[in-house]
Amino acid sequence: MSMIKVENIYKSYKNLDVLIDVSAQVEKGQIVAVIGPSGCGKSTFLRCINGLEKVSQGRIFIDGEEVTAPNTNLNKIRSEVGIVFQQFNLFSHMSVKENIMLAPVKVKKIPKNNAEQIAMALLEKVGMLDHAHKYPEQLSGGQVQRVAIARSLAMEPKIMLFDEPTSALDPKMTNEVLDTMKQLAQDGMTMIVVTHEMSFAREVANKIMFFSQSRLVEESAPDKFFNNPESEITREFLRSVLKLEV
Amino acid sequence: MYDFDIKYIIESLPYIAKGIELTIFISVISSILAFTIGLTIAFLRRTDIKPMTKLMGLFVELTRNTPLLIQLYIYYKGLPSIGLNLSPIACGIISLSIYTGVFISEVFRAGLNSIAHEQYQAARGLGLSDFQTFRLIIFPQALRIIIPPLGSQFINLIKNSSLVSFIAVTDLFYVIYKGAVDDFMFFEMFITGALIYMALTGIVALLTNIIEQKLKIPGKAGSI
Ligand SMILES: Nc1ncnc2c1ncn2[C@@H]1O[C@H](COP(=O)(O)OP(=O)(O)OP(=O)(O)O)[C@@H](O)[C@H]1O
Ligand SMILES: [Mg+2]
Numbered sequence: 001m002s003m004i005k006v007e008n009i010y011k012s013y014k015n016l017d018v019l020i021d022v023s024a025q026v027e028k029g030q031i032v033a034v035i036g037p038s039g040c041g042k043s044t045f046l047r048c049i050n051g052l053e054k055v056s057q058g059r060i061f062i063d064g065e066e067v068t069a070p071n072t073n074l075n076k077i078r079s080e081v082g083i084v085f086q087q088f089n090l091f092s093h094m095s096v097k098e099n100i101m102l103a104p105v106k107v108k109k110i111p112k113n114n115a116e117q118i119a120m121a122l123l124e125k126v127g128m129l130d131h132a133h134k135y136p137e138q139l140s141g142g143q144v145q146r147v148a149i150a151r152s153l154a155m156e157p158k159i160m161l162f163d164e165p166t167s168a169l170d171p172k173m174t175n176e177v178l179d180t181m182k183q184l185a186q187d188g189m190t191m192i193v194v195t196h197e198m199s200f201a202r203e204v205a206n207k208i209m210f211f212s213q214s215r216l217v218e219e220s221a222p223d224k225f226f227n228n229p230e231s232e233i234t235r236e237f238l239r240s241v242l243k244l245e246v
Numbered sequence: 247m248y249d250f251d252i253k254y255i256i257e258s259l260p261y262i263a264k265g266i267e268l269t270i271f272i273s274v275i276s277s278i279l280a281f282t283i284g285l286t287i288a289f290l291r292r293t294d295i296k297p298m299t300k301l302m303g304l305f306v307e308l309t310r311n312t313p314l315l316i317q318l319y320i321y322y323k324g325l326p327s328i329g330l331n332l333s334p335i336a337c338g339i340i341s342l343s344i345y346t347g348v349f350i351s352e353v354f355r356a357g358l359n360s361i362a363h364e365q366y367q368a369a370r371g372l373g374l375s376d377f378q379t380f381r382l383i384i385f386p387q388a389l390r391i392i393i394p395p396l397g398s399q400f401i402n403l404i405k406n407s408s409l410v411s412f413i414a415v416t417d418l419f420y421v422i423y424k425g426a427v428d429d430f431m432f433f434e435m436f437i438t439g440a441l442i443y444m445a446l447t448g449i450v451a452l453l454t455n456i457i458e459q460k461l462k463i464p465g466k467a468g469s470i
Contacts, residue, residue, distance in 0.1 A: 050371060078370060078371055079372065088365060092387060092463055103373060107373040152371075
């Protein structure tokens, strides 16, 4: 059974179609990079997966549970799917440690002591143990993102979703965060990463989803995607971004 | 030159004290109610229940665009006609609470709107319920932003509470006015009254500052 199954979803805001007939599958342990031009619906696709946005049509399953069913327990599903955004991830009125302990204590009802141990172990994992008592405004952008990752991991998610987690960062901080994500990938986490980092997509991902104008245009292995893409739209997109990267 | 009659004021102190007591009583109760009303209206206006948000919007406009004094009389004269006989003090508290509550709801609305969208999504994404997200994430951050304007609303409430003297509530203003008019002690009473109101509002301003400092988030802009 696929970890994520997306069946013919449509999403529109008023009369703007943001996703048109998108179907996809993600297997356990797979690392999917979602790429495409600005405004093509990547973030919306990601937010539909954990039900932060309601689809207009179609069905989505996570580990066999239907996200899009009317009577589904969305809070439970969301607690099993981590999500990290480009910015404003951390709760600014809570320390790093409190940010991480919040959901385990309030959603999973884990005793505070245990949650604290989990938080400390995860902070160590992302190299932020020394910053446990700091507040988000006292951290660099890269540190914030690593804490955000640790916070998601504290819920022991089946899947991690990333929406351009490094777009607001300088190259050094970008590498810090990408390293943390690579480590996650090695641990076998199922990940969907919306990204503009072509090198990350090429090296770490084992599947690329390319969106253009609200449609999933191409879905293939990185090797094929970068060297031998099927559609003309993809080739054009790759020409423009790779030219920028050189 | 006008002779400032200190002796008169000292003799009036027992009455003035009674007035202060009542003004404080009305202000404290009304502040608590106004805060609750304000928060409730702001919360209801954020739901996606269309009739509710429309109704609340209308109520806010009606209330904040008419004089408090008129509202005071409407509650004072109107409630008995629908069979609700309340004391003048209760009517005063009701109108002050609703009037200030509406302004506070606007303060809350501005504060809540200033919280980044990602904060909701991050909270919901972790599995927190709608209400938990509001209570644990959005409200505490909005509260910190709105403490100064919230303090101003409570200061306004104290000053506005003087209007209840119009419906024969013997608050601080009533006592002052009576002394001024009955005994021709205009300056004595009005200046004393002004100083007392200033002391009362000063306490609120001071408390606002203390709370603002206490809740300040380390590293956040504006803190040292
Ligand atoms: N809440 C919303 N209401 C109305 N329109 C929206 C909303 N969210 C997104 N859109 C629109 O939907 C389209 C797709 O948005 P989305 O954020 O998914 O794009 P994206 O591919 O993530 O773009 P980017 O690379 O710039 O982040 C855009 O045209 C956007 O303006
Ligand atoms: Mg986006």
